Amino acid sequence: MRKTSSFLMAGLIMFGVLSVNSAVAQEKYPKDPISIVVPYAAGGSHDLVARALQPQLEKALGVSVLVENKPGGGSTIACNLVKAAPPNGYMLVTVSPTLSIIKYTLPESNVTFDQFEPVAYVGYTPQGVFTRMDAPWNNLKELLDYARANPGKVKCGNAGHGGNFHMGAVGIEQATGVKFTHIPFKGAAPAVPAVMGGHVDIIVSTIADTLHMVKGGSLKVLGLAAPERNKFAPDVQTFKELGYDIEFSTYWSYLGPKGMPKDRVKILYDAFRKSTETKEVKEFFDMQGVTPSLKSPEELGEYYKKEDVKWGRLIKEGGLMP
Amino acid sequence: MDTLQSLMLGFSVVTTPMNLFYCFIGVLTGTLVGVLPGIGTAGSVxxxxxxTFGLPPATAIILLAGIWYGAMYGGSTTSILVNIPGESSSVVTCLDGYQMARQGRAGRALGISAIGSFIAGTLSVCLLMLLAPVVARYAVKIGPPELFALILFGLTLSAYLSSGPVIKSFIMVALGMILGTQGIDTVSGVQRFTFSINEFYEGVGILPVIMGIYGVGEILINLEETIKRDVFKVSIKGLLPDWNDGKASFGPIMRGTFLGFFLGILPASGTLISTFVSYIVEKRLSKHPERFGKGAIEGVAGPEAANNAASSGTFVPLLTFGIPTTATMALILGALLIHGITPGPLLIRNHPDVFWGVIVSMYIGNSMLLVLNLPLIGIWVRLLKVPYSILFPLILVFCVIGVYSNQNSLLDITSMIFFGVIGYLARKTGFECAPLIFAYILSPILEEAFRQSLLMSQGDLTIFITRPFPAVFMFLTVLFVASSVIFSKKRSKLLDQIGSADS
Structure with missing residues (x-):
C-alpha cells in the first residue's frame, strides 16, 4: 500500500515536472541570455561580425546576447562544445567554410555539419587572387595565361596547409588546369608581406581580409572566385566571366545543436534577419567588406549539403585527405 | 618643416582634455595589465x-595604443620583484632584474627599466615617425630565406642566454625546439604531438608555457625557500639609479632601442624575440659576461628598452601596409577599420589627424608612464614586505585567471601547472629555462622559413647563399660556430676561472 502510493506520488511528480517543462518550452522563448560561441580569438572577422550583431539581436530578442571566444583546435573546440550543448536555442556557434572542410581533413575531430541545426546566414566575402602592385599581371586572364605557359612557376601563398585559402587555390587549379607552387604560411597575416615583397607571386585571400590593403594601394586584386562581381571591387573580373564556374568564400553563418525546436529556430532567424536590416549593421558590413546576403534555415541547410559535396570532391581529387 | 607642421597638428589633436584623458587611461590600464601576470594586452584590448566604437577614431587608437606600450612598462615590475614575468615580453628581465632585487637593488632595477623604457619609447616613436614609410618598404624584402638565416644565427647564440654549463642550455634548447613543433604543421597539415586532443591542434600556447615555467615554477620553488627571504631585508635605499648605473646602462638602452625597433618591424617577430636578442648582445659585448644572470644592470636596461622600442616598431607594418604582426595589432587594425580608416601608404595623407595624433600621443603617453612609474617604485618595493603566504597565492590566482581568460580553455590551466612542475624541476637541477623559451619561439619560425624557402626555390639549397642578406648571416653563423669550436678550450678555461671565483 505504502509502496504503491509512493510510486503514485513519484509518478505524479514526474508528470508534473514534465508538463511544467513542456509548458515552459512552449511558453516563452527566449527568457535567458543567449550565447554565441566564436571559434576564433577576439578581433577576427567572425568575432567582429558577432559583436556588431549583438546589440541588434538583443533588441530583437529582448534578452542579453553574449559573444564568447573559444579559439583553438582549428575551430573544432567551439564546434564540439556547441554540438554537445542542449538543443534549446540558448547556444549558437558562428562558423565559416571550415566546418565543411574539417569533416574531411580532420576526421578524428568528429565535427560535421549535419550535427548542427542551421539558423541563419548573414553575409559572405568572396575569395580572390591578390598580387603586389608592380606584378606583371593586371587581370585574371593574364595571370592564367602565364601560369598555363609556365606550370609550377607561379608561387601561391596561403594561410596554412588544408586551410580555407589553400583549398581555394587548389579549387582554382582544378577548375582552370593551371599548376601553382603552394607556399603555406602560419595564418593570413605573414602571407601578405610575403606577396608584397615578391617572395610569393600571388596569394589567395578574401575581399574582406584585404580590402583595406587594396584601397590603401599596397595590393591589387586580379580576380574573384564568385558567381558575380563584388560591390566592394566592382571592376574586378570573376572566374565565371572567363568560363570557370567556381565559388569560394568566407561566410558568416550561425548554427545551433541538432534538434532545436523549429519555433525557436524561427525566432532566432527572424532576429538575425531584423538585425541585418538595421542601419548600424549595414554600415558595419560596408566597413568590413562583408557582402550582405540572407539565407533562411532551410536554405542554409541546403547550402551546407552542396558545400559538403563541393569540398568532399575537391579534397579527394586534390589528394588532401590525411 | 613639413614634419614640424605635422607634429603641431598632432599636438593640437592630443592636447584636447578628452584625448589626454584617454591617453592616461590607456597607459594606466597598460601598466596594470603589465604588472598582473598572465593578463595580456590582447585580451584587455x-x-x-x-x-571604442563610440569614440572619435584618433581617441580610440590613442587609448588602445596606450595599453599596448604601457604594458611594456608594467611587465618588468613583476619580473624584478617576484621573478614572474608580468608580460611574456619581460621574461628576460627576470634573469638579472630579480637577482638585483635579491641584492637589495630592486628600486634601481625598477628605475632603470622605467627610464630605459622611456628613452626607448620616445626614440622609437621618432624612428617610427621619420622612417616608417622607408623602412616598411625594405622590411617586406625580408622573406623566408632571410628569416631563416637570421634565426639560425640567433639560435647559435642561445648558449649565451644561460650562465650555467653550455651542455645544459643546449639540452633546454632541444626541448624547446621539440615543444615548438607541436600542433598541426603549417606546411604539410600533419599533426605532431597532438595526442588526439583538439586543444593541441595549434600547439600548447606560449602563455601557459611561460606562466607555468616562470609563474608556477617560481611559486613552487619559493615554498621551500621562504627562509632565505632575509635577502630582501637589505636596505632598499637608493631607489633611483645612480651615475654609475646610468653610465653602464646608456649603451644597452641605445642598442636595445635600435634592435627592438627593427626587430619589431619584422613579420613573425614581435616584442619577445627582441628582448632575448638584446640580452644576448649585451652579454656578448660585456667585458664581464660572468656578471649576467647575477644582477647585471645591463641585462635589465637593454631588454626593457628593446621591448618598448619593438612595441613602436610593430606599428610600422600596421600603419604603412595594414599588416598586423601581433594579436594586439590585429585588434588595433580592427578598431581602425571600424572607424572607416584604411591603414596603408595613403593613411598619412588621408587621415593626418589620426596618424600624427597617435604619434604625438605616444610621446606624451611615454612621459606619463615615466611620471606614473617612478613614484610608484617605492610602493612596489614595499610590496616585497608582504609575506609570501599572502603574495604568492594571489599571484597564482592571477596566473590562473590570466591563462584561462586568454582562450577560455581549462586545458591551458592544466598545461600551465604541468610546465610549472617542469620549471620547478629545472630549477632544482640547475637547468635554465630561458634557452628553452627562446628555442620554443624561434624553432617553428625557423622550420617554416626553411621549408618555405625550399618550396620557393624548388628544393634548391643555394637559395640561402645566392641572396646577399641570407649569405651574410649564414657566413656569420659558420664563423661563429667555427670560432666557438676553436676557442672552446680557452672558453672552458675561462669558465673554470669564473667558477673558482664564484665559490
Missing part, C-alpha cells in the same frame, strides 16, 4: 574594443 579586446575587452575595451567595443567601447
Amino acid at each position: 579586446a575587452v575595451l574594443l567595443p567601447f
